[in-house]
Amino acid sequence: MTKTTGTTAGALPAVSFTGAVKTFGGVRALQGVDLRIQPGETVALLGRNGAGKSTTISLLLGLNEPDEGTVRLFGAPPEQAVRAGRVGAMLQEGRAVPRVTVRELVSFVARRYPDPMPVARALRLAGITELAERRVDRLSGGQTQRVRFAVALAGNPSVIVLDEPTAALDVEARHAFWASMRSYARLGRTVLFSTHHLEEADAHADRILVIDRGRIVADGTGEQLKRSVGGSLVAIDLAGRGTEGLERLPGVRSVEVRGERARLRTDDPDATVVALAELGAIRGLEVAPASLDDAFLALTARVTEAA
Numbered sequence: 001m002t003k004t005t006g007t008t009a010g011a012l013p014a015v016s017f018t019g020a021v022k023t024f025g026g027v028r029a030l031q032g033v034d035l036r037i038q039p040g041e042t043v044a045l046l047g048r049n050g051a052g053k054s055t056t057i058s059l060l061l062g063l064n065e066p067d068e069g070t071v072r073l074f075g076a077p078p079e080q081a082v083r084a085g086r087v088g089a090m091l092q093e094g095r096a097v098p099r100v101t102v103r104e105l106v107s108f109v110a111r112r113y114p115d116p117m118p119v120a121r122a123l124r125l126a127g128i129t130e131l132a133e134r135r136v137d138r139l140s141g142g143q144t145q146r147v148r149f150a151v152a153l154a155g156n157p158s159v160i161v162l163d164e165p166t167a168a169l170d171v172e173a174r175h176a177f178w179a180s181m182r183s184y185a186r187l188g189r190t191v192l193f194s195t196h197h198l199e200e201a202d203a204h205a206d207r208i209l210v211i212d213r214g215r216i217v218a219d220g221t222g223e224q225l226k227r228s229v230g231g232s233l234v235a236i237d238l239a240g241r242g243t244e245g246l247e248r249l250p251g252v253r254s255v256e257v258r259g260e261r262a263r264l265r266t267d268d269p270d271a272t273v274v275a276l277a278e279l280g281a282i283r284g285l286e287v288a289p290a291s292l293d294d295a296f297l298a299l300t301a302r303v304t305e306a307a
């Protein structure tokens, strides 16, 4: 497992899970989760359907209690941090949308917190200043999502938790949403978001946690996760030759044939390419680093095999 949990000496972690277990009936949704998130980090939680992402988030927000272990926000139980407005959340489930304007809705939520964010600022950070006087039940899906983001910001939280925030958004709305999230993160605040989009995790998080079957199976930057599964992909046109001997070339871990092309997974792409050149087999040469998709599949598959 790749570990890069940067700790700031003396600072309380924004989020900490110690041996958190959560069972629903016979399902062990979380099987002992340990994690620390420091103030100012933007962290992506990545996992397949049913891996335990929403359960992690529900414990973090105090919506559920762990059966074993502890969950703390700034060293305190989650309910305390939530009541103090230190945590803002954007969850998956939709709510009945009231017939009020965007400004009225955000102001209403802000008034419920002890030290709210000025409403104009929440609207600006969410990129919806120009929608302030529009009714919330007459907005597009992407606009509604950003209103929900402004609502999450209303209490002026130090930590924001976003459960699949861009599900069902089109490309443009996605870009706008991430720009808003980054404006908030630049204030030094902490962000935890869950996603199925590996490229979003790679592009917008400082750190990626991969969860599988209720356990954190990897923790690092996108680069580190890619490196941890090893190597690069070298592809060539076979041009009529066979694949014999290719798997014995330096660095090569596996050889896969797709049509007329051979794809070699290698830990040492330079040595592999030199050896291919010596064989005169570099027609249509292509060298690419392992993708985050490869890393994700390898990390979650390893656990499946071990189970």
Ligand SMILES: Nc1ncnc2c1ncn2[C@@H]1O[C@H](COP(=O)(O)OP(=O)(O)OP(=O)(O)O)[C@@H](O)[C@H]1O
Pocket (backbone or CB within 6 Å): 024, 025, 027, 028, 029, 047, 048, 049, 050, 051, 052, 053, 054, 055, 056
């Ligand atoms: N309230 C509940 N009652 C029973 N089982 C539950 C409940 N909540 C979650 N589970 C189960 O716990 C496991 C983890 O679910 P969780 O919702 O945390 O996964 P997830 O990673 O968020 O998945 P998805 O990507 O599909 O949203 C699953 O097997 C799920 O069926």
